[in-house]
Amino acid sequence: MAGLCDTETMRVLHHPTRKSLRLSKVMHALSDPVRLSIVRSLAVRGEQPCGTFGLSVAKSTASHHFRVLREAGVIQMRAEGTQYINSLRREDLDSRFPGLIDAVLGATGPV
Amino acid sequence: MAGLCDTETMRVLHHPTRKSLRLSKVMHALSDPVRLSIVRSLAVRGEQPCGTFGLSVAKSTASHHFRVLREAGVIQMRAEGTQYINSLRREDLDSRFPGLIDAVLGATGPV
């Protein structure tokens, strides 16, 4: 039972600040079908750990995609027990790129 | 002086149909700073030939970027004399991905 802020042992995850988000990076993060499915799942079902997305790629590949999304500023990851809880950074994205996530989520048809 | 429809000699440019546009392809096309600047220029200044964008890349590189945009369905190119006139496929994009182009064009800050 860890405290709420075991700074020493807490795994470090790099997240860009809202201001440092770059459109081209975000667009690139959203240009992969696997990552798009992650984002859509987060939008629909809310925050969830990596293992619950039903991705049809290897664990290490999934980890790569979560990292790309995180480093582009699309998702936030926080450690909780043995797992990482992911969530969409909607407020930050809406603030910097108004309408972008709505458009991505609203798009129909094949990815 | 060629006619309006010299089908035999007209250079063939592949453009995807509206229905066949894919979000991941469009997102990828819009994930490069050079291509984003092309799209923004088209949105602001309207259709224009390749040579008028002031791109700081080699001719062949620019040609590559125009091709990526065209094959993703982001722009339309038509031959006119010795040049190719480019235009944004706004209606098609707005139809398939409502709000996406608006969001890209409305985004502020560094690319």
Added chain:
DNA sequence: CCTATTGTTCGATATAACTAGAACAATAGT
């Protein structure tokens, strides 16, 4: 016919990206 203009295509290189397996790390539970 010759030349200039515009942009494409080809060939080559360098970098980045996607993929996976194996090993590792952190935590939870017994």
Added chain:
DNA sequence: ACTATTGTTCTAGTTATATCGAACAATAGG
């Protein structure tokens, strides 16, 4: 302590992308 769970990191292979220079193609205008 031991084990199971969750996900990361490392290493590697394959593919894709960005870039450029040189050669080519189509057209316009002397």
